[in-house]
Amino acid sequence: MKIAIMGAMPEEIEPLIAKLDNVTTTVYAANKYYEGTYKGKEVVVAYSKIGKVFATLTATMLIEKFGCDILLFSGVAGAISDELKIGDLIIADGLCQHDLDITAFGHPFGYVPEGEVCIPTDVGLRNIAKEIAASKGIELKEGVIATGDQFIANPEKKEWIGEVFKAHALEMEGASVAVVCNALNVPFFILRAISDAADMDASFNFDAFLESSAKISADFILSMVEHIQED
Ligand code: OS5
DSSP states (O other): EEEEEEESSHHHHHHTTTEEEEEEEEEETTTEEEEEEEEEEEEEEEEOOSHHHHHHHHHHHHHHOOOOOOEEEEEEEEEOOOOOOEEEEEEEEEEEEEEEEOGGOOOTTTTTTSOOOSSEOOHHHHHHHHHHHHTTTOOOEEEEEEEEOOOOOOOOHHHHHHHHOOEEEEESSSSHHHHHHHTOOOOOOOOOOOOEEESSSHHHHHHHHHHHHHHHHHHHHHHHHHSSOOO
């Protein structure tokens, strides 16, 4: 089994690459892919660059070109829920696109015909995450993560996304991974550690906590890789 691990920014994958053995790199379609092993398991790691379009490209390549069988996303997010503080981990139970809007035709926000508003993540992978968290005494939140091509630094906008999509956190890539993996029948898992609260301090806090929160997420993802059973 080959495991894809994807981030959006270099900072989100650097702590992962540092722990790999037997690394080879391939540049393809303007991304660098790191193939290697972690505790004997075959992995392919890449960062997509920021946003939905780049994330769609990279997730597709990880599956179609590099032959990955499952995909784990590791990175940071802005909090919507007041219960999420900087450094806290959240796993997505579903992903939606908060900036997808054809409401002029009577459709709900986030919906297009033949799509779905919220795409669920793999239950088996979520259960592995919960078991690891319980065994290590790590608190893991679970909820909807909203994706859009906007860095949110606005309390009203954040509240709107929270209310309309019942979302707990937001970011800019997860729903793209969900669309690709759902279409290609590849089990996927989205983990994010909070870097900011998507409010007026968001860009300041993002800069301050990107590295530390990205590492919290990456460390957890590596323990997932360790526990995923080969078949
Ligand atoms: O990947 C983007 C989404 N990530 C999650 C996130 C988020 N998303 C939306 N709203 C929020 N409040 C969020 N908080 C966390 C993080 C990332 C956000 S976009 C950050 C861009 C920062 C940046 N711009 N230039 N650089 C960094 C330097 C640079 C220069 C050249 C090449 C690469 C980086």
